[in-house]
Amino acid sequence: MIRLNNNFNKLQAGYLFIEIARRVSDHAAANPGHKLIKLGIGDVTRPLPPAIIKAFHEGVDDQADAAGFRGYGPEQGYAFLREAIAEADFVSRGCSISADDIFVSDGAKCDTGNFQELFAGDISIAVPDPVYPVYVDTNVMAGRTGEAKDGRYDGLIYLEGTENNGFVPSPADLPEDGADLVYLCFPNNPTGTTATRDQLGEWVEWALAQRSLILFDAAYEAFVTDPELPRSIYEIPGAEKCAVEFRSFSKTAGFTGTRCAYTIVPGAIEIDGVKLRDMWNRRHSTKFNGVSYPVQKAAAAVYSVEGKKETRELINYYLGNAKIIREAMNEVSYQTWGGVNSPYVWVKTGEDSWDTFDKLLKGADVVVTPGSGFGRMGEGFIRISAFNDRENVQEAIGRIVKAMG
Numbered sequence: 001m002i003r004l005n006n007n008f009n010k011l012q013a014g015y016l017f018i019e020i021a022r023r024v025s026d027h028a029a030a031n032p033g034h035k036l037i038k039l040g041i042g043d044v045t046r047p048l049p050p051a052i053i054k055a056f057h058e059g060v061d062d063q064a065d066a067a068g069f070r071g072y073g074p075e076q077g078y079a080f081l082r083e084a085i086a087e088a089d090f091v092s093r094g095c096s097i098s099a100d101d102i103f104v105s106d107g108a109k110c111d112t113g114n115f116q117e118l119f120a121g122d123i124s125i126a127v128p129d130p131v132y133p134v135y136v137d138t139n140v141m142a143g144r145t146g147e148a149k150d151g152r153y154d155g156l157i158y159l160e161g162t163e164n165n166g167f168v169p170s171p172a173d174l175p176e177d178g179a180d181l182v183y184l185c186f187p188n189n190p191t192g193t194t195a196t197r198d199q200l201g202e203w204v205e206w207a208l209a210q211r212s213l214i215l216f217d218a219a220y221e222a223f224v225t226d227p228e229l230p231r232s233i234y235e236i237p238g239a240e241k242c243a244v245e246f247r248s249f250s251k252t253a254g255f256t257g258t259r260c261a262y263t264i265v266p267g268a269i270e271i272d273g274v275k276l277r278d279m280w281n282r283r284h285s286t287k288f289n290g291v292s293y294p295v296q297k298a299a300a301a302v303y304s305v306e307g308k309k310e311t312r313e314l315i316n317y318y319l320g321n322a323k324i325i326r327e328a329m330n331e332v333s334y335q336t337w338g339g340v341n342s343p344y345v346w347v348k349t350g351e352d353s354w355d356t357f358d359k360l361l362k363g364a365d366v367v368v369t370p371g372s373g374f375g376r377m378g379e380g381f382i383r384i385s386a387f388n389d390r391e392n393v394q395e396a397i398g399r400i401v402k403a404m405g
């Protein structure tokens with residue numbers, strides 16, 4: 001008799017963005033004619049840059065031509081893309097990462113969600129709070145947690161982000177028994193905070209000493225403009241022995257609808273005498289058949305001279321929005337985090353997150369994200385996203401200031 005994976009029943013109802021969508025559609029139905037501005041879900045709004053579109057078209061044309069046609073490609077990604085990534089993102093920054101360590105995929109969401117498959121069912125896992133929900137929910141589905149109580153799952157370790165640690169937890173925040181696996185994300189979604197070299201260094205030192213593993217989500221690395229801040233965990237010596245890094249073209253180059261990402265599993269990581277890279281390779285090539293050829297051509301163009309310039313302009317555009325949001329919030333005396341080296345501004349409102357959400361939706365026709373949706377520690381905060389057009393951001397900020405001020 002067929003039976004279900006009951007771990008799914010443990011998942012908390014009302015996934016954050018479903019609840020937001022419900023309240024937004026109720027509001028829109030009750031207020032036809034209002035212009036709603038969304039600074040909520042983290043999706044980009046600007047079109048793909050011209051150099052990338054050109055390469056995308058060329059990739060499509062190759063498929064129309066018998067000589068250029070490609071069928072199944074390598075599951076790990078074409079060498080032209082893996083080599084461009086290795087050189088531009090890692091070798092040029094002094095990281096000991098090669099094309100062999102890079103696995104191209106259709107999303108960092110799937111990769112961060114799938115990677116836990118490689119580990120034993122009873123390892124101890126630490127996640128930040130507030131957190132990108134994918135890390136938590138995929139471990140719940142895999143049966144690594146107990147039931148949820150008051151928004152937290154039994155069996156998970158929560159690394160609390162607070163005003164005191166500036167939303168950058170350290171190994172000192174772990175319980176005495178430590179953790180076998182730690183998820184980190186910098187620049188952070190949702191708080192917009194970044195980790196310094198020293199802060200990441202503490203994590204790497206800890207992981208090497210404990211023989212633990214770090215899963216490092218660097219989806220927003222392109223927003224780092226401060227040269228003192230690391231863009232990759234591999235800028236920390238030793239990280240190539242204890243950290244897997246996830247990256248994506250989604251926020252970097254506007255690929256949220258085009259789909260291309262990559263995961264770095266350094267050949268130097270060995271667990272129980274097995275190279276983790278070989279194991280991920282086995283998993284990836286068994287369950288995945290590669291990203292489409294035109295999309296990989298488009299992604300490779302991100303590293304061309306034109307592509308670099310155009311994606312930099314794209315990032316700067318969003319960073320300009322983030323600055324406007326952050327400064328306006330500070331002006332009306334709200335404390336903020338992020339918004340520099342990050343597209344997200346984390347605002348302390350000091351009242352129930354959903355109350356602020358409703359106030360801004362009803363009073364300003366602006367959608368933000370309630371901080372409590374990312375975990376207990378997000379209560380009293382909202383996340384404002386810089387992913388929108390400049391005029392919309394300016395208009396929304398004017399309305400928010402009026403509604404909150």
Ligand SMILES: *Cc1c(COP(=O)(O)O)cnc(C)c1O
Nearest residue numbers: 107108109132189219248250261
């Ligand atoms: C947007 C985002 C990703 C990227 O996901 P894709 O599947 O590559 O689009 C990964 N991690 C975080 C924290 C994100 O916010």
